[in-house]
Amino acid sequence: MKQTIVSLLLICVSTFLTAQTRVTGTVADANGPLPQANVFIDGTIDGCLTDSLGHFAFETEVRDTLVLRVSFVGYEDQRRLLVGGQHRDLHIRLRTAALPIDEVTVTASTFSFGQTSSMKQLDALDVVMTGNSCGDVVAALHDLPGTQRVGEDGKLYVRGGDQSECQTFVNGMHVLAPYTTNAENTAVRGRFSPFLFKGINFSLGGYEGEYGQALSSVLPMETTDKAESDKLGVSASLVDWNAGGTKALGTAAISFNASYTDLALYENLMPSRQDWLKPYRNLAAEAQMKKEWGEQTHWKTYMSYDRTRFRLHTEDRPLSLREGNLYVNSVLRTTVGTGCRLMTGVAYSQIDNAIDHALQLGDSYRNKREELHLKAELSRVVSERVKVNAGVEDYGRWSSKDYRMATQDSAYRLDYHLTGAHLDAQWRVWRHLFLSTSLRTEHLSTDGQWIWMPRVTLNYLPNARLRLSASWGRYSQTAEDDYLALGRGSMRQSMADHAILGITYRRGSQHFRVEPYYKRYRHLPLYSEGQWRATGKGYSRGLDLYNEGSWLGGRLVTTAAYSFCDAERSYLDYPEPSVPRYSTRHNLNLTARYYIAPWRTFLGLAESYASGRPYHNPNKPGYMNAHARAFNEVSMNLTFLVHPKVIVYTSMSNLLGRRNVFGYQYSNNGAVGTPILPSSDHFFYIGVFISIKSNKAYDIANF
Amino acid sequence: MTSQISNRVFALMFSALLSVQSFMAQTSSMEALVGQSLSQLQNPTAESYVNCVAQLQRVEAMYPDSVLPTYQLALQSLVFVVQYPADEQAERMLHEAEQRIARLKERQDVDPSDLHTLQGFYYTDLIVRNPALGATFYRDALEHFDKALRLNPDNLLAKQLQAQFMANMPGNN
Incomplete structure (x- = not known):
């Protein structure tokens, strides 16, 4: 009897000891059940994954009090305290995770190519292979909404602003002359190869306090990191020849690239409308030095120099141009203290321009511009809720112009400094609500005034797919040197206020963006009553729509960008407020890129449309009183990945051969109107x- | 006095020994759990990888200050993607790996060579998932493998991944 009782007790005890708690239930989010969520007992490996209906069921040896934990990528972990007994039919609801403050970009109106906060998403190569870029970053950006086609110079005109209002930055440092020089009515190219960069950001407005001296937009680009191995490469096309390489030296690397561009061969094959006496030639050399000290300290130096020459017969004179363009940039990034990032940089630009017979036979034009840009930035993630960024910078600018002709001479010398400082703070106001506040101040030595520019952006990110933003900011820019000189000290900085609303929606491989905006300009240079003053003003308002989609398992990528722009200004020599001559009301860009896997070939197609450009017809009442016909261009490019070491890139613009007209220029008596045409209707490139x-x-880049 | 010092030294040594033992017990327990998770991959299937990654997440939650579970979680997620690129879980696994790599980047005690190996592997996965991205990411993948091997020339995983990457590159196979 005694033995039986002991046995029964032992059985009871062992049963009690091995008794398991059964946990069952369902995991869901706001849209329904969540399959593959990880459900487990905290502090153990007891658990399971939810099935396709979000159900889970498992047993654990943990009894009495246990903490159930549910995790799923992109959602906040959910913990639930369970006390005693069995736990059946639990209903767990997960909330999408709020983004960490350092992963949130609270800049409105920005298109990023390249590095995101964690991993790279797109590459410069993607930019180049889309549309009709012919390997030019600036041309590729014309496929984005908010940009306007100004075919006769090819520069970036953004949301009703002129080309001088878009500023380029390399590694955070300003570039005074980001374009190459070319003859009249010929699209210029960006000076920098897209393959120099690991990240390209293009902000159409609402940018943070770090960026000053840009009324409309900024184009910050980040050069690639130090190469780990030696490289040597060459490239050749009908118009240019390149050679360059990189020597990797452990924690450092040195790169060099030389290129020569000559339009003579191309002109022989496909003559343009220009009457060249000596076709366009450009000799360029670039060098880079990069050094790393550990993972946190990086030093990058970039240098480039190019010389451009051409002679062409225009009207009744042999115009001759020579230009030298130097750019040097050195940047150090490191960590100081605990988690504080420091960036210091210096950049020097020099452009030396000489034109003979510029406006009439026998005249001589000399223009030299220099800029020294010094900058220091400090940024820190203070807490999970706050990130701050502060910086100071100084622009020293020296400019001289000398124009001599038979009847009269004109010349000026300019020497001025612009000092700026800013403080930015990004706050997580609430789980999904982020606020960016910024204050920038600038002092221009010519007018002795300090100006203050507050900027604020509010972002609401209710989930990973949707972003709503509202942004307002004040921006400044000194007038171009010619107007500063003509203003004789009275030309204060031009100002612009940006107000932008934005909706961005991502679903799967589809990306939609809607952005209405309003910009108000003040203190633009204006010629009135015989004097140049900063009394011009204007506005620009519009709507940008953008869709990017990926189809057929990623092999087909399409973009559609539409921009409506309504702009009016009184500036420069406009006698009355008018639509700027570069502004077009309706702009549409469609692109498609398809990867033909068996041939390892990318096929790109692009269609660009812009409503007619305004121009002034002296035979009609008013100013800017007529419109040219609409611009339309269909272009194609093919990129053959012939071999891992060989790429063939080919591109053809304006396949349909449409004769696009950018406006009309009238003779002094107004009798004859000459159409402004591109130097050639097509451009064919094979490299x-x-x-x-x-x-x-x-790896196309020689760098 | 001498005996007092000896006692203190002894007490300190004893407490240090206890700490080390406790740390070793924790470490070995953590390693055992990681090993147990990985043991599910003896006969690997898509399901066993998913279960392994899920179990590694639980181990990671138990030892949030340890590198190993996070590293293994990233690594096995990436292995899953390269093995089953078309699986419906591949996108989530890639996201898991990306998150873990970002987390490891913020730590001071991670072997930088291992971190660059994971990053090179991540770009490899992007190419495997969508070969159209190849031209975009080849350079990044190889650059990270190169860097991993410069930092640690004996990094076997980096060597293997780099060799496999080169062998499977279009035009080389």
Whole structure:
């Protein structure tokens, strides 16, 4: 009997000891059940994954009090305290995770190519292979909403602003002359190869306090990191020839690239409308030095120099141009203290321009511009809720112009400084609500005034797919040197206020963006009553729509961008408030890029449409009183990945051969109107890029 | 006095020994759990990878200050993607790996060579998932493998991944 009782007790005890708690239930989010969520007992590995209906069921040896934890990527972990007994039919609801403050970009109106906060999403190569870029970053950006086609110079005109209002920054440092020079009515190219950069950001407005001296938009680009192995590459096309390489030296790397561009061969094959006496030639050299001290300290230096020459017969004179363009940039980024990032940089630009017979036979034009940009930035993630960024910078500018002709001479010398400082703070106001506040101040030595520019952006990110933003900010820019000189000290900084609303929606491989905006300009240079003053003003308002989609398993990528722009200004020599001559009301850009896997070939197609450009017809009442016919262009490019070491890129603009007219220029008596036409209706490019020494594939850059 | 000092030294040594033992017990327990999770991959299937990654997440939650579970979680997620690129879980696994790599980047005690290996592997996965991205990410993948091997020339995983990457590159196979 005694033995039986002991046995029964032992059985009871062992049953009690091995008794397991059964946990069952369902996991869901706001849209329904969540399959593959990880449900487990905190502090153990007891658990399971939810099934396709969000159900889970498992047993654990933990009894009495246990903490159930549910996790799923992109959602906040959910913990639930369970006390005693069995736990059946639990209903767990997960909330989408709020983004960490350092992963939130609270800049409105920005398109980013390249590095995001964690991993790279897109590459410069993607930019180049889309549309009709011919390997030019600036041309590729014309496929984005908010940009306007001004075919006769090819520069970036953004949301009703002129080309001088868009500023380029390399590694955070300003570039005074980001374009190459070319003849009249010929689209210029950006000076920088897209393959120099790992990240390209293009902000159409509402940018933070770091960026000053840009009324409309900024184009910050970040050069690639230090190369890990040696490289040597060459490329050749009908118009340019390149050679360059990189020597990797452990924690440092040195790169060099030389290129020569000559339009003579191309002009022989496909003559343009220009009457060249000596076709366009450009000799350029670039060098980079990069050094790393550990993972946190990086030093990058970039240098480039190019010389451009051409002679052409225009009207009744042999115009001759020579230009030298130097740009040097050195930036150090490091960590100081605990988690504080420091950036210091210096950049120097020099452009030396000489034109003979510029406006009439026998005249001589000399223009030299220099800029020294010094900058220091400090940024820190203070807490999970606050990130701050502060910086100071100084622009020293020196400019001289000398124009001599038979009847009269004119010349000026300019020497001025612009000092700026800013403080930015990004706050997580609430789980999904982020606020960016910024204050920038600038002092221009010519007018002795300090100006203060507050900027604020509110972002609401209710989930990973949707972003709503509202942004307001004040921006400034000194007038171009010619107007500063003509203003004789009275030309204060031009100002613009941006107000932008934005909706961005991502679903799967589809990305939609809607952005209405309003910009108000003040203190623009204006010629009135025989004097140049900063009394011009204007506005620009519009709507940008954008869709990017990926189809057929990622092999087909399409973009559609539409911009409506209504702009009016009284500036420069406009006698009355008018639509600027570069502004077009309706702009549409469609692109498609398809990857033909068996041939390892990318096929790109692009369609660009812009409603007619305004121009002034002296035979009609009013100013800017007529419109040219609409601009339309269909372009195509093909990129053949012939071999990991060989890429062939080819591109053809204006396939349909449409004769686009950018406006009309009238004779002094108004009798004859001459259409402003591009220098050629088509541009054909074919280039071969060869890696002679590299362990990389499809690594076009010689850098 | 001498005995007092000896006692204190002894007490300190004893407490240090206890701490080390406790740390070792924790470490070995953590390693055992990681090993137990990985043991599910002896006969690997898509399901076993998913379960392994889920179990590694639980181990990671138990030892949030340890590198190993997070590293293994990222690594096995990436292995899953390269093995089953078309699986419906591949996108989530890629996201898991991206999150873990970002987390490891913020830590001071991670071997930088291992971190660059994971990053090179991540770009490899992007290419495997969508070969159209190849031209975009080849350079990044190889650059990270190169850097991993410069920092640690004996990094076997980096060597293997780099070799496999080169062998499977279009035009080389």
